[in-house]
Amino acid sequence: MSEAATIGGNDVLIVVDVQNDFCPGGALPVPHGEEVVPIINRLAARFRNVVLTQDWHPRGHFSFASSHPGKKPYDTIAAAYGPQVLWPDHCVQDSAGAQFHPALHIPHAALIIRKGMAATIDSYSTFYENDRTTPTGLTGYLRERGLSRVFLAGLAFDFCVRYSAEDARREGFAVFVVEDACRGIDVDGSVAATRASLAGHGVACLSAREPV
Numbered sequence: 001m002s003e004a005a006t007i008g009g010n011d012v013l014i015v016v017d018v019q020n021d022f023c024p025g026g027a028l029p030v031p032h033g034e035e036v037v038p039i040i041n042r043l044a045a046r047f048r049n050v051v052l053t054q055d056w057h058p059r060g061h062f063s064f065a066s067s068h069p070g071k072k073p074y075d076t077i078a079a080a081y082g083p084q085v086l087w088p089d090h091c092v093q094d095s096a097g098a099q100f101h102p103a104l105h106i107p108h109a110a111l112i113i114r115k116g117m118a119a120t121i122d123s124y125s126t127f128y129e130n131d132r133t134t135p136t137g138l139t140g141y142l143r144e145r146g147l148s149r150v151f152l153a154g155l156a157f158d159f160c161v162r163y164s165a166e167d168a169r170r171e172g173f174a175v176f177v178v179e180d181a182c183r184g185i186d187v188d189g190s191v192a193a194t195r196a197s198l199a200g201h202g203v204a205c206l207s208a209r210e211p212v
């Protein structure tokens with residue numbers, strides 16, 4: 001990462017959804033998702049402050065295609081809060097698929113934010129659920145801890161990392177996405193759309209391999 005990104009005490013790494021279901025063999029695998037694990041382990045060791053996020057749905061969650069008769073995964077429905085992509089059942093609370101990848105090793109992580117827990121609202125962002133009004137509480141945690149620069153890594157680049165990064169900017173944080181520590185799903189060009197959108201929001205994309 002560049003000189004401007006030298007890591008300090010006011011910086012936090014948010015590790016997004018590095019869970020079994022989002023890795024190959026899981027219910028909603030992000031291609032090559034497991035490749036981020038060693039990169040993130042090394043990256044996290046450079047941060048004093050680390051937060052983990054965990055998609056954590058009740059059974060029969062609104063975002064599951066199986067909850068909508070006649071629909072299949074990757075269809076889009078009109079939710080009260082806007083379009084909602086439907087997914088295979090994934091990250092069901094207390095299931096093996098919802099656990100963190102077994103090789104993820106960040107013992108100094110101070111907080112786990114669980115999201116997508118409301119039965120009728122999905123949550124891509126780790127700051128707000130998809131209705132854009134229900135907060136997870138993460139903004140308050142970061143502010144109370146005096147953390148002002150947010151670095152994001154994890155799964156998937158074009159969904160939960162993207163929306164978390166854009167919400168962090170809206171909340172007034174400086175935001176950096178460590179892009180080589182992310183992998184994307186790429187639904188209908190969503191990776192390219194994410195890069196453009198992040199740039200438009202003033203989110204810098206970095207590489208973990210650049211020296212700090």
Ligand SMILES: [Zn+2]
Binds near residue numbers: 056057063091
């Ligand atoms: Zn989910």
